[in-house]
Amino acid sequence: MNLRGTIPPHLGNLSFLFSLDLSSNNLSGHLPKELGELHRLRIIQLSYNGLNGKIPAWLGNLQRVQRLEMENNNFTGTIPQTLVNMSNLEILNLRFNQLSGQVPYSIFRISSLKIISLFSNSLSGSLPNDMCQHLPKLKGLYLSWNELSGNVPSSIGKCNNLQILGLSYNQFTGIIPRGIGNLTQLEELYLGMNNLEGTEFLWFL
Structure with missing residues (x-):
């Protein structure tokens, strides 16, 4: 109006x-x-x-x-x-x-x-490692384009209903958790432009 x-x-x-x-x-x-x-x-x-x-x-x-x-x-x-x-x-x-x-x-x-x-804010800090133990209904996590750091939470595979995971354009480090491969409802995954490491995603297949 x-x-x-x-x-x-x-x-x-x-x-x-x-x-x-x-x-x-x-x-x-x-x-x-x-x-x-x-x-x-x-x-x-x-x-x-x-x-x-x-x-x-x-x-x-x-x-x-x-x-x-x-x-x-x-x-x-x-x-x-x-x-x-x-x-x-x-x-x-x-x-x-x-x-x-x-x-x-x-x-x-x-x-x-x-x-x-x-x-797309200027948020910093890390994510709690146990966050998915408290978010049983979570379908979309959109955190891209911030200044977040630390590891991608190892419990991410426990967000069983997650469909979209956006963590790109941050400062995450460490290894990509294998638990992501357990997210059977996942449709979109954005991890680019971080400082992540590890082997190729053969465990997704």
């Missing part, structure tokens, strides 16, 4: 709001803290705007949210630890922002997650 300006704080008065979709507009500014009062929200879609500032910690108060999609904005800073409180979250989409710092390990313990998309 080509909406411009900032998100009005008065939206926080809509206490029965189930879905908030303001995507594909020209909105700017920070997220008003009043949105943290919308405890019935299941869906937050703010993608494709010009929103900026840090991702607010109060988002963790919205424990019923299943979809948090804020891609293609100008968010900066780190991913708040409080997102772990969104225990019903199925889709976390923060790609194409300017986020930095380490991805909180607690994010990889939200067992309801199906999609984690943090593509």
Whole structure:
């Protein structure tokens, strides 16, 4: 609708709001803290705007949210630890922002997650080695074009429902885990432009 300006704080008065979709507009500014009062929200879609500032910690108060999609904005800073409180979250989409710092390990313990998309930010640090033990429903992991380092988690083969694994254009090192060959649902695999080593992928055959 080509909406411009900032998100009005008065939206926080809509206490029965189930879905908030303001995507594909020209909105700017920070997220008003009043949105943290919308405890019935299941869906937050703010993608494709010009929103900026840090991702607010109060988002963790919205424990019923299943979809948090804020891609293609100008968010900066780190991913708040409080997102772990969104225990019903199925889709976390923060790609194409300017986020930095380490991805909180607690994010990889939200067992309801199906999609984690943090593509094209400036995120650093490593991935928890046991992350797939806590993500039984994960179908898509999009982490390409960041500054992540360390080993590819050896438990990756335990993400039994994984269909897309994107880790390219990072700084991962070490050997490619053989467990990737156990991902029978895998359709797309992106590992290029890292510092990985090991033998050829004969074990995929």
